[in-house]
Amino acid sequence: MEGLADPFGDRVVNEIPPPPVLPLDEGILYPSSDSKTPDWIAVRDHLAAEGTISKEHFVKMLHDATDIFKEEPNLIQFPEPLVMVGDIHGQLYDLIHLIEKAGDPSKTNYVFMGDYVDRGIFGVEVIIFMISMKLNFPDSFAMLRGNHECRNMTDHFTFRQEVIEKYDEEVYDLIMEMFDALPICGLADKKYFITHGGISPELKKISKINKIDRFLEIPMDGIMCDLMWADPIDEKEAKKYDFIENKERDCSFYFGRKPAKKLIDDNNLMTIVRAHQVQVDGYKMHRWDGPSSFPYVITIFSAPNYCDYYSNKGSVLILEDGNVSIKQFDDSEHPYHLPDRIDIFTWSMPFLIEKVVQMMKSVYTKWQEDEPSDGEDFKSATDLKERAEKIKGKVKAFARVQKMYKTLTEESELILKLKGMVPDGKIPRGLLLEGRPAIKDAIMEFKRAKELDKQNEMRPKKKREARVIRS
Numbered sequence: 176m177e178g179l180a181d182p183f184g185d186r187v188v189n190e191i192p193p194p195p196v197l198p199l200d201e202g203i204l205y206p207s208s209d210s211k212t213p214d215w216i217a218v219r220d221h222l223a224a225e226g227t228i229s230k231e232h233f234v235k236m237l238h239d240a241t242d243i244f245k246e247e248p249n250l251i252q253f254p255e256p257l258v259m260v261g262d263i264h265g266q267l268y269d270l271i272h273l274i275e276k277a278g279d280p281s282k283t284n285y286v287f288m289g290d291y292v293d294r295g296i297f298g299v300e301v302i303i304f305m306i307s308m309k310l311n312f313p314d315s316f317a318m319l320r321g322n323h324e325c326r327n328m329t330d331h332f333t334f335r336q337e338v339i340e341k342y343d344e345e346v347y348d349l350i351m352e353m354f355d356a357l358p359i360c361g362l363a364d365k366k367y368f369i370t371h372g373g374i375s376p377e378l379k380k381i382s383k384i385n386k387i388d389r390f391l392e393i394p395m396d397g398i399m400c401d402l403m404w405a406d407p408i409d410e411k412e413a414k415k416y417d418f419i420e421n422k423e424r425d426c427s428f429y430f431g432r433k434p435a436k437k438l439i440d441d442n443n444l445m446t447i448v449r450a451h452q453v454q455v456d457g458y459k460m461h462r463w464d465g466p467s468s469f470p471y472v473i474t475i476f477s478a479p480n481y482c483d484y485y486s487n488k489g490s491v492l493i494l495e496d497g498n499v500s501i502k503q504f505d506d507s508e509h510p511y512h513l514p515d516r517i518d519i520f521t522w523s524m525p526f527l528i529e530k531v532v533q534m535m536k537s538v539y540t541k542w543q544e545d546e547p548s549d550g551e552d553f554k555s556a557t558d559l560k561e562r563a564e565k566i567k568g569k570v571k572a573f574a575r576v577q578k579m580y581k582t583l584t585e586e587s588e589l590i591l592k593l594k595g596m597v598p599d600g601k602i603p604r605g606l607l608l609e610g611r612p613a614i615k616d617a618i619m620e621f622k623r624a625k626e627l628d629k630q631n632e633m634r635p636k637k638k639r640e641a642r643v644i645r646s
């Protein structure tokens with residue numbers, strides 16, 4: 176595939192091949208006469224090189240994948256061996272690495288537990304890559320729904336904007352329709368219950384899950400909401416409570432040992448496997464009966480160095496020969512994009528403005544110096560004083576603006592980092608006026624950063640029409 180042209184021969188890093196010029200060729204995408212099975216390896220390599228898929232082909236793949244998902248039950252049964260995967264969140268290069276490490280999908284059974292998009296900047300590519308694998312291995316490659324696979328979340332976070340920038344609203348709607356069709360739970364080896372978030376007070380018999388009408392936007396409460404939103408209670412409190420209000424999510428519950436044990440016992444399960452929460456090691460065993468006990472819940476998180484910031488590991492859970500094991504992996508390098516995919520011109524504006532302001536300031540200062548001193552003019556002393564004050568004010572204002580832009584240019588790296596951490600990407604102006612120490616403080620203070628990020632774990636306030644399902 177031919178790369179982008181380099182007419183001036185001035186590419187700085189020549190060892191990285193330029194992105195392909197054209198979307199993946201139809202003959203390469205669909206090599207066999209069966210036009211429903213894309214060459215997933217060609218898709219992977221093309222996307223990894225930052226190539227694109229034409230809208231026509233993406234739309235076709237979405238239709239074909241949705242048709243498959245629609246036929247799947249709410250609760251999918253898996254035999255072992257099985258690889259269970261947690262949140263991906265648009266981290267394409269980590270997903271590619273994960274597949275390399277955990278096993279060729281033509282020979283490995285996979286279940287992904289949701290949260291494919293939002294936050295990471297390659298959500299579109301993650302979806303294309305994943306459905307190209309799904310279309311090749313419909314029976315051994317499963318994709319469950321996470322709480323981000325809906326309109327409410329993708330609209331509040333980054334994915335909707337990303338799809339519209341890379342394709343359009345029509346493609347976004349088709350992806351959402353596909354999300355509505357995703358199955359919601361899994362059962363591996365009849366013993367491992369798999370879901371994105373957690374359990375529900377309304378969930379008694381696992382088999383009941385198949386009675387839920389899942390083809391809708393994720394409801395604000397009820398069993399489907401809990402399966403996708405609930406969290407296990409912290410170690411120390413797990414024996415104290417059954418279900419308590421989940422304040423961090425602003426919906427659903429935290430669940431404790433007792434209801435987890437009851438669900439496990441009543442359904443002859445071993446444990447509950449879920450994703451949904453970032454973990455330093457990429458996983459967490461919730462051993463509520465002591466350090467050597469078998470965990471009631473296992474959390475798996477598969478987006479290493481989440482948001483390019485958390486420094487966490489990613490992991491997958493492998494079920495084989497009746498045993499579970501963890502495989503951890505580190506983050507992979509990925510192409511760098513400026514926040515909000517701004518272009519280099521927009522990004523460089525502060526540098527330019529700083530220079531312009533500097534010029535204007537020196538003009539003003541010079542003019543102030545050249546002002547005639549008292550006696551040389553007809554103006555009264557008060558007049559002159561007033562004028563001097565005005566000019567002083569203007570120079571001060573310039574100095575402030577200049578200081579802001581100086582900070583923006585000098586600390587551009589730090590500010591980009593900070594922007595990534597502030598949910599709406601807006602940095603308080605005060606911070607820019609205070610300069611480097613204040614910005615450094617804001618970044619270094621891990622607690623503050625986690626506090627800032629905390630609101631991103633919450634269900635967005637915006638209310639949407641949703642049916643409440645009781646089973």
Ligand SMILES: [Mn+2]
Nearest residue numbers: 290321322451
């Ligand atoms: Mn989640």
